[in-house]
Amino acid sequence: MPSVYDASEFVDPDSGMNRTGAGVGAMPRGASARVLSREELESKVLETQRRLAELKQAQEALERERAALEELRRRQTELQTGRAEMLENLTRGIALLEEAEHEARAQAEQMGRTLEAFREALEKIRAIREETWTPENLNVELTRALTVIENARMEWNSARLKFPVLNRPAGVEPGADPVRASVGAAPWWEGVSFGRLCLWGLALTWPVATVVLLLGVLWMVLR
Template identity: 45%
Template sequence: MAAVEAHDNVWPMAFDGTDFVDTDYTQPRAAGPSGRAPTREELDAQLTGTQQQLARLRQAQEQLERARAAVEEMRRQRAEFTAGRAEMLQSLTRSIGILQKAELEARRDAEQMSKSLSGLQQALVEVEHLNEQAWSAEGWEQELNRALTGIENARMEYNTARLKWPILDGKTSGAATNSPTPTSEPSLAALPLGRLFKLGLALNWPVALMVLLSLVAFLFVMFKR
């Protein structure tokens, strides 16, 4: 950012064409007061001055081209800065929102999992404490009922945890593969002829009945005439 602002403050100085133009060589020298033609030395001097002027103009052109390239580079960097800033503002804001939501859900899931874990551990302790050898002969029926109630409570705790956390089911896809496949119906080609005839009659008897009734009506009309 500071580099871009530093570039914005460095602008090329205004170019004045007169800084590099020697008016003594802009036009050919006129003849001397005597009206004589210029000598060879004078023409050589004028040519040398013209070449020097061209060299200065080329140098000025190169400076202007470098200044133009610097300005274009600053424009490109400014556009890159503007686009990059807008892109990162949008991307970072969106990413922070997504991660905050995911963190909240993960924290809530962790709390629920901690409760489920605590419930399962408590149920395990209660089931482990069930010892039928410690039951007395007088109250073993009550102890048995109490033990069955504890086991049922543990089963409810376990089933509740399974509903909340599918990871407890383990290999759930194996149930589908182990289930018996329904027996397919035999194909028509394997049926006997008598059964095929009965099947065809059962399927086509409405059509046959309509044809028969139409024939009877036609014969009745013909005999009536």
Template identity: 75%
Template sequence: MPAVYDASEFVDPDSHQGRTGSAAAGPGRAGTSRILTREELDSKVLETQQRLAELKQVQESLERERAALEELRRRQVELQTGRAEMLEHLTRGIALLEEAEHETRSQAEQMARTLASFREALEKIRSIREETWSPENLNMELTRALTVIENARMEWNSARLKFPLLNRPGGAAETAASETPEVRPFRWWEGVSFGRLCLLGLALTWPVALVVLVLGLLWASLSWWGPR
């Protein structure tokens, strides 16, 4: 027959001793809590203030570091933006100036060739000497001279289409004359108000008006006192 279960047989003596020690130590710890003295409170307040001052210094240091980082970031952004902007402007400017330089150089070369053609045509025209022509070669020399004139005219007309400068009438002398300021005639009445002009007219015409008035009064009196 099995034995009857007894709970006391399975009690752990170590755990029972631990619970007993804890219960015994509890009242002792509760008795150790006490009110701080004034000196201890002052010391804790001073310590807290020192810690706050240290934290404030750390905050100021972090603020300065943040400002420095923001300034660094702003300058980096400015560098990137300025670099991209100037790369675009300079690339476009180089392309435009190279194209303009090429056109200018081509125009200058074309102008130099035209200038040489003008000088050659001028020399050919100046070399025409009609006094050296004889009746025998008159027709041939005349044909040759007309050919020189026609070639020079064609060269001139072609150059006028290429260089608008040649279309200015009169050349440099007329251009300089057109830039000379026009001399306007002096008009004494310019800038004078209408009232002053009326007073001036009255001052100039009052003797005539007075004579007319006297003659009118005289004629009226003669008509009144005349025979009826």
């Protein structure tokens, strides 16, 4: 018995697929692209501006960090340079001050000894009492007094070589011109009594007078 006729049996499946593919391929290539609306464009612009602002803030943060690092490096360099400078200066300063302190202490000790010697010499000079001298002990007391004066003068001259402050004329304030102040200074004998001047003259001339007297006696004996 003959089978029922079916028209689909004579349809080529490949030809159908080709037709379908040809139909899809025949659509315009940009038909699927959708035009953005105004609101969407504004949203994208705002998003781009926001991202640019974030990038600018990040750049500013990096600039601040770079400036902070440069400042830190500068301060570290300043620390190293200053530390080396002050170590050298303070070490040298300590050595110089220790040497100066040692010299000043030695000079102060020497000045103290000189001051004590001045006080002793002053007491000895003040102890001279010419009114108590008698003709019998005149030569002895005069010799003793002149020895005290000479020792005091030697101490004074020695101290003047050690301490320049002693070369300042009497009555001159520190910092004044000693040359100008020395003009019109009173002579050394001013204020000395006539009796003391006579005693000083006798003390200076009696050795010569004694020698002359001995020579005269010797000449008379040999004659």
